[in-house]
Amino acid sequence: MDLFSCDVLVVGGGGAGLRAAIAVAETDPKLRVAVISKVYPMRSHTVSAEGGAAAVIKAGDSLDEHAYDTISGGDWLSDQDAVEAFVREAPEEMLRLEHWGCPWSREPDGHIAVRPFGGMKRERTWFAADKTGFHMLHTLFQTSLKYEPVRRYDECFVTKLLVDEGRCQGVVAIELATGKVLAIAAGAVIVCTGGCGKVFPFTTNANIKNGDGMALAYRAGAPLKDMEFVQYHPTGLPFTGILITEAARSEGGWLLNKDGYRYLQDYDLGKPEPKPVLRSMELGPRDRLSQAFVKEQEKGRTLEGPYGHYVHLDVRHLGEKVIERKIPFVRELCLKYMNIDPVKEMIPVRPVVHYMMGGISTDTLGATPLRGLYAAGEAACVSINGANRLGSNSLTELLVFGARAGKAAAAFAAERVSPSPSLLAQAQDEHRRLEERFLRKTGGKEKIATLRSEMHETMETSAGIYRTESTLKEAAGQLEGLQARFEDVSLDDHSYTFNTELTAALELSFMLDVAQTIVQSALERRESRGSHQRTDHPGRDDGAFLKHSLASRGAGGHPRIEYAPVTITRWPPGQRVYGR
Amino acid sequence: MSAPAGYTPYHPRWYRRRVSVWWWLESRSYTGFVLREVTSVFVAFFALVLLWQVHALGQGPAAYSRSLARLQTPLFLALNGVALLFVLFHSVTWFNLAPTAMVVRLRGKRVPDLVIAGANYVAWLVLSAAVAAILLRG
Amino acid sequence: MPQTVTLSVARYRPEEESEPSVQTYEVPFRKDWVVLDALNYIKDQLDGSLSFRWSCRMGVCGSCGMTVNGQPRLTCASFLSAEPPGPIRVEPLRYFPVIRDLVVDITDFLTKLKKVKPWIVRQDEKPLAEGEYLQTPDQLDAYKQFSMCINCLLCYSACPIYGLEPTFIGPAAIALAQRYNQDSRDEGSAERLEILSHHDGMWQCTFVGECTKACPKHVDPAGAIQQYKLTSATHWFKTLLPWGGR
Numbered sequence: 001m002d003l004f005s006c007d008v009l010v011v012g013g014g015g016a017g018l019r020a021a022i023a024v025a026e027t028d029p030k031l032r033v034a035v036i037s038k039v040y041p042m043r044s045h046t047v048s049a050e051g052g053a054a055a056v057i058k059a060g061d062s063l064d065e066h067a068y069d070t071i072s073g074g075d076w077l078s079d080q081d082a083v084e085a086f087v088r089e090a091p092e093e094m095l096r097l098e099h100w101g102c103p104w105s106r107e108p109d110g111h112i113a114v115r116p117f118g119g120m121k122r123e124r125t126w127f128a129a130d131k132t133g134f135h136m137l138h139t140l141f142q143t144s145l146k147y148e149p150v151r152r153y154d155e156c157f158v159t160k161l162l163v164d165e166g167r168c169q170g171v172v173a174i175e176l177a178t179g180k181v182l183a184i185a186a187g188a189v190i191v192c193t194g195g196c197g198k199v200f201p202f203t204t205n206a207n208i209k210n211g212d213g214m215a216l217a218y219r220a221g222a223p224l225k226d227m228e229f230v231q232y233h234p235t236g237l238p239f240t241g242i243l244i245t246e247a248a249r250s251e252g253g254w255l256l257n258k259d260g261y262r263y264l265q266d267y268d269l270g271k272p273e274p275k276p277v278l279r280s281m282e283l284g285p286r287d288r289l290s291q292a293f294v295k296e297q298e299k300g301r302t303l304e305g306p307y308g309h310y311v312h313l314d315v316r317h318l319g320e321k322v323i324e325r326k327i328p329f330v331r332e333l334c335l336k337y338m339n340i341d342p343v344k345e346m347i348p349v350r351p352v353v354h355y356m357m358g359g360i361s362t363d364t365l366g367a368t369p370l371r372g373l374y375a376a377g378e379a380a381c382v383s384i385n386g387a388n389r390l391g392s393n394s395l396t397e398l399l400v401f402g403a404r405a406g407k408a409a410a411a412f413a414a415e416r417v418s419p420s421p422s423l424l425a426q427a428q429d430e431h432r433r434l435e436e437r438f439l440r441k442t443g444g445k446e447k448i449a450t451l452r453s454e455m456h457e458t459m460e461t462s463a464g465i466y467r468t469e470s471t472l473k474e475a476a477g478q479l480e481g482l483q484a485r486f487e488d489v490s491l492d493d494h495s496y497t498f499n500t501e502l503t504a505a506l507e508l509s510f511m512l513d514v515a516q517t518i519v520q521s522a523l524e525r526r527e528s529r530g531s532h533q534r535t536d537h538p539g540r541d542d543g544a545f546l547k548h549s550l551a552s553r554g555a556g557g558h559p560r561i562e563y564a565p566v567t568i569t570r571w572p573p574g575q576r577v578y579g580r
Numbered sequence: 581m582s583a584p585a586g587y588t589p590y591h592p593r594w595y596r597r598r599v600s601v602w603w604w605l606e607s608r609s610y611t612g613f614v615l616r617e618v619t620s621v622f623v624a625f626f627a628l629v630l631l632w633q634v635h636a637l638g639q640g641p642a643a644y645s646r647s648l649a650r651l652q653t654p655l656f657l658a659l660n661g662v663a664l665l666f667v668l669f670h671s672v673t674w675f676n677l678a679p680t681a682m683v684v685r686l687r688g689k690r691v692p693d694l695v696i697a698g699a700n701y702v703a704w705l706v707l708s709a710a711v712a713a714i715l716l717r718g
Numbered sequence: 719m720p721q722t723v724t725l726s727v728a729r730y731r732p733e734e735e736s737e738p739s740v741q742t743y744e745v746p747f748r749k750d751w752v753v754l755d756a757l758n759y760i761k762d763q764l765d766g767s768l769s770f771r772w773s774c775r776m777g778v779c780g781s782c783g784m785t786v787n788g789q790p791r792l793t794c795a796s797f798l799s800a801e802p803p804g805p806i807r808v809e810p811l812r813y814f815p816v817i818r819d820l821v822v823d824i825t826d827f828l829t830k831l832k833k834v835k836p837w838i839v840r841q842d843e844k845p846l847a848e849g850e851y852l853q854t855p856d857q858l859d860a861y862k863q864f865s866m867c868i869n870c871l872l873c874y875s876a877c878p879i880y881g882l883e884p885t886f887i888g889p890a891a892i893a894l895a896q897r898y899n900q901d902s903r904d905e906g907s908a909e910r911l912e913i914l915s916h917h918d919g920m921w922q923c924t925f926v927g928e929c930t931k932a933c934p935k936h937v938d939p940a941g942a943i944q945q946y947k948l949t950s951a952t953h954w955f956k957t958l959l960p961w962g963g964r
């Protein structure tokens with residue numbers, strides 16, 4: 001078995017992972033840092049983010065306001081010390097990216113331009129046309145090529161974290177091109193594998209977002225925090241789920257029901273004005289907008305199409321020039337995938353799963369309770385996003401916490417504790433498991449695709465925008481059933497060369513674990529807060545539930561939920577008010 | 581415990597399809613491209629014929645009349661005809677491709693491709709008209 | 719409207735065969751399906767052993783490039799209904815070594831990308847405390863088009879020069895070098911010129927122009943390369959002049 005070693009190993013090559021790797025290389029060029037990813041870094045899902053990244057830069061804005069918008073947007077579940085650090089470091093990180101060549105859109109005088117975004121009182125969202133994530137990722141990837149110490153393991157699929165003596169000491173991975181199993185020993189491991197949108201059937205997320213890192217950490221003993229908080233983006237295309245960026249609304253788009261009425265005004269989100277008003281109507285927070293859609297659907301005021309219910313996003317009044325300048329990618333996507341020109345027609349949209357507020361529990365430096373294991377980005381939960389994330393905070397989060405985790409991991413790895421002698425044996429056990437459970441096994445009666453779509457149906461019905469005790473309990477039972485049936489899966493593909501059926505099976509296994517934590521956390525949080533809405537417990541219950549849920553793997557493999565306090569510094573819990 | 585062997589960037593079983601020597605017949609675009617490149621032969625031919633004529637001119641009226649007679653034979657008429665077609669093709673493709681290479685910015689905005697290509701055609705017409713005027717007058 | 723459509727898919731299982739073969743599958747014909755949806759149907763329902771890459775399915779990650787009916791295309795953007803009637807041929811991207819089925823090796827491109835120094839090169843960095851480098855919208859437009867490259871490599875697959883001379887640095891890498899050359903914040907033109915003036919650099923391009931036609935993001939790599947040739951040649955002429963600096 002091939003055994004490699006390095007000082008810091010970053011799992012995942014997206015925005016957070018690349019930023020972390022660069023941070024390690026800059027902190028100490030003598031450290032051996034490696035990035036391991038199941039896809040080439042420029043394919044990471046950061047690439048499809050569109051709208052923008054927030055940081056305070058304009059006069060008239062302040063760090064406190066950014067912090068307040070984030071905390072209230074998160075329905076007070078955000079850790080305020082983390083948010084304060086985040087808003088403070090955001091402008092510097094974003095400027096650093098600009099110095100690295102990121103093509104931010106500009107004002108006529110050459111300064112960085114900002115646009116309004118949902119839930120924010122001031123304009124502070126930096127953007128690169130409407131392909132911000134794409135430009136950020138490519139800037140980070142191309143800049144990372146400059147650092148010689150950064151070594152990459154491209155298209156290597158991590159199957160297990162190596163843990164011994166209470167420390168995370170590396171990973172076991174499959175080199176996809178050859179099927180060889182590698183063991184990589186590392187002084188510190190940073191998990192930046194992104195979210196888990198593919199647990200749900202309708203999502204803006206790419207095929208690669210299976211919660212790999214979350215499941216890896218969960219199985220290694222690091223708890224997952226706030227998993228019940230799943231963000232639905234209000235405007236995704238029906239059928240494909242392709243994202244129509246919030247920028248379409250921040251530039252002035254309207255959401256209309258089947259009568260052409262701007263229905264958000266009925267849901268305590270303000271009065272309709274011709275121009276966008278910050279923190280009001282279409283610029284309200286994503287959870288409230290998605291919830292409004294469900295309520296409209298219950299009232300029968302949404303349109304029905306071959307792929308379910310939808311409403312209209314109208315940007316016709318912006319005019320072709322503005323659309324081409326500010327949201328050209330939206331136009332391209334609508335034309336290509338729906339044969340609709342947003343300049344002349346309204347865009348059909350519906351809420352789709354977009355982001356995971358929850359993730360691997362970390363502190364403000366990116367460290368998990370498992371020594372040697374760090375996490376950053378969507379895979380982690382610090383938490384700055386609380387119960388609902390504001391748009392344009394997550395791209396900035398990649399930079400701020402990617403850098404923090406990188407620096408912290410570098411400091412830890414510099415202590416140079418020698419690896420345990422049992423790592424190789426553990427890795428060999430994992431190799432054997434992969435051979436016996438998947439590659440050599442025949443005769444199983446279950447198909448990956450069937451189990452996956454049953455999981456999708458369970459999650460959509462029971463863990464969607466509105467949840468209740470009975471459906472969640474049913475979902476927990478169904479997921480346990482799927483876990484059992486998964487043991488009877490066998491592959492058609494027994495090859496070692498680029499076996500994507502094997503990776504699909506491993507991803508499904510990760511998703512089932514993550515789905516169970518989502519459902520169990522949702523079941524035990526008997527209140528409604530942010531994006532977690534219980535029809536049997538409407539209303540926020542700060543007395544009982546102003547705390548983070550922590551899901552750990554219990555006996556028998558079921559998630560066990562515990563709670564941890566939320567750090568409140570300067571903003572005592574208040575009412576979330578939009579449109580007033 | 582670590583034995584850092586090289587990470588395997590290459591596997592000997594990867595398949596490399598051979599590129600056929602007739603690759604340029606696989607699509608119209610490829611064939612058009614090769615024809616465009618072949619026009620260089622005919623441009624060279626025209627240049628050589630012109631040089632030969634100039635040389636003949638320098639050797640006196642008798643030599644010049646002989647060269648003109650040679651040019652009026654069916655063989656040369658055919659060759660020159662074919663060469664003319666290729667040179668026209670050469671000019672048209674060249675002018676049409678010029679905007680890709682020549683990016684002109686006026687007051688910060690890029691001048692449209694049609695204008696660049698058009699300017700080339702116009703210059704061609706003007707120069708041709710001027711040459712024709714000089715030749716046909718005398 | 720037909721009920722089903724046939725896909726002729728290239729297969730290659732290096733552990734079992736030394737040459738690629740073709741396998742045909744019948745998939746449902748849906749108006750909104752793209753070739754990628756058909757491939758996923760095959761993998762989920764008919765033959766789990768078919769290997770191919772895909773991720774975002776919205777034309778921005780660049781993973782799903784394959785040869786569809788002889789043309790290099792993103793399979794997530796190729797509608798079944800847009801293809802002529804009859805079986806649809808799906809093969810791996812041309813001019814790259816095939817690892818398995820529809821998966822090709824792209825490490826050559828990544829090596830070449832690194833070679834052209836695709837990052838901001840500067841003598842002195844402006845301190846962060848002084849804010850951003852000013853760049854007007856017009857200055858941004860000077861390189862914006864070249865920055866749209868998603869590294870899908872359809873351009874390499876369309877370029878016969880790359881097929882005949884695999885050492886050619888190639889359209890996307892040169893376009894990305896130009897993206898940085900034209901960026902008002904960059905000072906690395908001289909270094910990149912040095913690298914790309916070699917025989918496998920920009921001068922190996924003979925302006926076939928297929929790369930621009932194949933590019934799904936309208937990057938116009940052919941334009942980038944020809945413009946680069948123009949500046950390179952002008953620069954060289956200047957060095958011939960007695961006062962022309964290097």
